[in-house]
Amino acid sequence: QQQVKQSPQSLIVQKGGISIINCAYENTAFDYFPWYQQFPGKGPALLIAIRPDVSEKKEGRFTISFNKSAKQFSLHIMDSQPGDSATYFCAASKPPDKLIFGTGTRLQVFP
Amino acid sequence: DVKVTQSSRYLVKRTGEKVFLECVQDMDHENMFWYRQDPGLGLRLIYFSYDVKMKEKGDIPEGYSVSREKKERFSLILESASTNQTSMYLCASSSVRGRYFGPGTRLTVT
Numbered sequence: 001q002q003q004v005k006q007s008p009q010s011l012i013v014q015k016g017g018i019s020i021i022n023c024a025y026e027n028t029a030f031d032y033f034p035w036y037q038q039f040p041g042k043g044p045a046l047l048i049a050i051r052p053d054v055s056e057k058k059e060g061r062f063t064i065s066f067n068k069s070a071k072q073f074s075l076h077i078m079d080s081q082p083g084d085s086a087t088y089f090c091a092a093s094k095p096p097d098k099l100i101f102g103t104g105t106r107l108q109v110f111p
Numbered sequence: 112d113v114k115v116t117q118s119s120r121y122l123v124k125r126t127g128e129k130v131f132l133e134c135v136q137d138m139d140h141e142n143m144f145w146y147r148q149d150p151g152l153g154l155r156l157i158y159f160s161y162d163v164k165m166k167e168k169g170d171i172p173e174g175y176s177v178s179r180e181k182k183e184r185f186s187l188i189l190e191s192a193s194t195n196q197t198s199m200y201l202c203a204s205s206s207v208r209g210r211y212f213g214p215g216t217r218l219t220v221t
Contacts, residue, residue, distance in 0.1 A: 034209065036210075041214065041215075043201050043214050044201070045212065046209055046210070049209075089154065097142055097207075101153045103152060
């Protein structure tokens, strides 16, 4: 049973554009929502994370928007660069250490 | 920096072979995990361990077993490899809620 739904499966954006990836969850017990970035040939690496007591978190060009009532959260990449081309996974976590991943979004940023 | 290493980047095995995938972490983390990654399916948890000699089944444990004899080392075992176990295998460790992943082992079973 897929508890975290991620869309789109793939995304093509021009350099300088905004990339938006969406995720939705079902279980209200989730209390930590990280995003992972994976480059080809590498394991996923934590990019940014949010807890449900805030609606937005920004780190550089990366922003998480969180809508608790809709049980949705999204990653926005501003001024997208070719170096951002990677696969992005959203995830949702509940205690003690259960982490459920979305199915991933392959982002390609063209110059 | 946390470092998680996996014994092989690429592995080709024949159907029916016993396969060992090794993972070592250097940050004294209690928790270690094995995932498999397949296109369109994301990362799926096979097994995890919260302590030495302790193991718990994840979402897709069938056909796999694990061993954790030392805190820093977590091994995934395919008792009799099958073609549907061709996949990318990722090991991870964590301290609190996050995951630190290794580079992965791409296993092909022919």
